[in-house]
Amino acid sequence: MAARAVAGAREEDAFRRLFRFYRRWEGSDPAAAVIDFSRPAAARQVVSSPLNFSSVSDQDACRAGLRPVSQWNAYGLDNYPGFIFIPDPFLPGCQRHWVKQCLKQYSQKPNICNLDMHMSSQETTDLWGKSQHQLRNKSSSKQGPRSLLEKLRWVTLGYHYNWNTKKYSADHYTPFPSDLAFLSEQVAKACGFPGFQAEAGILNYYHFDSSLGIHVDESELDHSQPLLSFSFGQSSIFLLGGQKRDQAPVAMFMHSGDVMIMSGFSRLLYHAVPKVLPNLDKKPLPSCMELPLSPDLPADAVVQPCSQKDWEVCANYLQASRINMTVRQVLAEGQTFPAESRTEEGELHAFSVGSYHEKHSEIKRHKCNTDS
Numbered sequence: 001m002a003a004r005a006v007a008g009a010r011e012e013d014a015f016r017r018l019f020r021f022y023r024r025w026e027g028s029d030p031a032a033a034v035i036d037f038s039r040p041a042a043a044r045q046v047v048s049s050p051l052n053f054s055s056v057s058d059q060d061a062c063r064a065g066l067r068p069v070s071q072w073n074a075y076g077l078d079n080y081p082g083f084i085f086i087p088d089p090f091l092p093g094c095q096r097h098w099v100k101q102c103l104k105q106y107s108q109k110p111n112i113c114n115l116d117m118h119m120s121s122q123e124t125t126d127l128w129g130k131s132q133h134q135l136r137n138k139s140s141s142k143q144g145p146r147s148l149l150e151k152l153r154w155v156t157l158g159y160h161y162n163w164n165t166k167k168y169s170a171d172h173y174t175p176f177p178s179d180l181a182f183l184s185e186q187v188a189k190a191c192g193f194p195g196f197q198a199e200a201g202i203l204n205y206y207h208f209d210s211s212l213g214i215h216v217d218e219s220e221l222d223h224s225q226p227l228l229s230f231s232f233g234q235s236s237i238f239l240l241g242g243q244k245r246d247q248a249p250v251a252m253f254m255h256s257g258d259v260m261i262m263s264g265f266s267r268l269l270y271h272a273v274p275k276v277l278p279n280l281d282k283k284p285l286p287s288c289m290e291l292p293l294s295p296d297l298p299a300d301a302v303v304q305p306c307s308q309k310d311w312e313v314c315a316n317y318l319q320a321s322r323i324n325m326t327v328r329q330v331l332a333e334g335q336t337f338p339a340e341s342r343t344e345e346g347e348l349h350a351f352s353v354g355s356y357h358e359k360h361s362e363i364k365r366h367k368c369n370t371d372s
């Protein structure tokens with residue numbers, strides 16, 4: 001009797017129940033009801049979402065590696081105002097640039113990554129250089145030791161999110177990558193946020209066994225600006241819940257190239273990624289990654305062609321991985337951080353192992369708890 005009372009008290013909320021359901025899901029259960037925005041007609045809650053065509057010139061879209069905004073599809077969901085889903089608006093061949101940046105460029109100092117939490121700066125310098133040989137020679141059928149790049153879980157950009165204090169601060173800042181800022185600002189403008197400033201980024205690196213726990217992104221000081229998300233590589237299931245943790249979420253696929261915007265009412269909703277899945281094309285890489293680079297790219301594009309040599313490394317990595325970039329504005333225009341959030345010099349690397357942001361500790365918990 002006592003045991004039953006304890007079990008009852010620990011009963012799961014609706015979000016956690018569905019998180020566990022989708023984490024075990026192998027794609028065959030038709031009851032799973034996952035919205036696929038690449039086939040939106042199938043889902044009742046999907047509505048079309050208006051975009052601001054004239055706010056982004058075709059030339060600026062193209063410089064960011066995007067198709068003209070008039071050619072994008074944009075969807076919303078009934079009962080989720082401010083949520084916008086844009087299935088792959090990228091020009092052919094342009095997704096490769098962002099994958100290469102996440103692996104080769106953004107993973108470098110001065111950006112901060114999970115490996116910095118328990119390795120010296122010498123060990124985490126040039127992760128690409130230290131991993132490329134191993135990745136290039138990796139056969140997808142063999143499970144060799146993981147390269148450093150394959151051990152990468154997250155990278156922070158701009159105002160570096162502090163997983164311990166769950167705060168951003170003025171002293172933990174390094175310049176935000178200008179190419180990603182430009183991409184983000186074009187997407188934000190098209191979605192009705194012309195003032196959006198890309199100030200902080202969290203890049204998440206997933207493998208087929210990874211998940212991202214249930215969380216809300218609320219540490220930014222200005223919630224009137226949207227949170228942007230860009231996904232590349234293998235697909236995943238994204239769960240979008242409510243303002244309270246126990247509200248049952250809606251499930252959707254995120255495929256390579258998909259862009260998602262959480263704004264307004266939807267900016268502070270609970271969400272999670274319970275599952276990474278093979279891409280829809282059932283090939284090692286989604287077909288959109290194999291397209292030749294668009295000949296329309298202007299000379300001043302922020303997207304650069306990815307060399308064949310670099311792409312071999314990225315392609316081998318991406319056969320079992322998904323990369324997601326989230327971009328946020330932290331401060332309202334003219335706003336400064338409250339005085340108490342200033343930190344002592346040197347604290348930048350003083351994070352302790354095992355006390356990351358709740359959502360990342362959930363990755364660990366889920367991995368350990370194989371029967372859940």
Ligand SMILES: O=C(O)CCC(=O)C(=O)O
Pocket residue numbers: 202204212217229231238254271273324326
């Ligand atoms: O990987 C994703 O799609 C979600 C990432 C996310 O929610 C975050 O970084 O806050």
Ligand SMILES: [Fe+2]
Pocket residue numbers: 215216217271
């Ligand atoms: Fe998030």
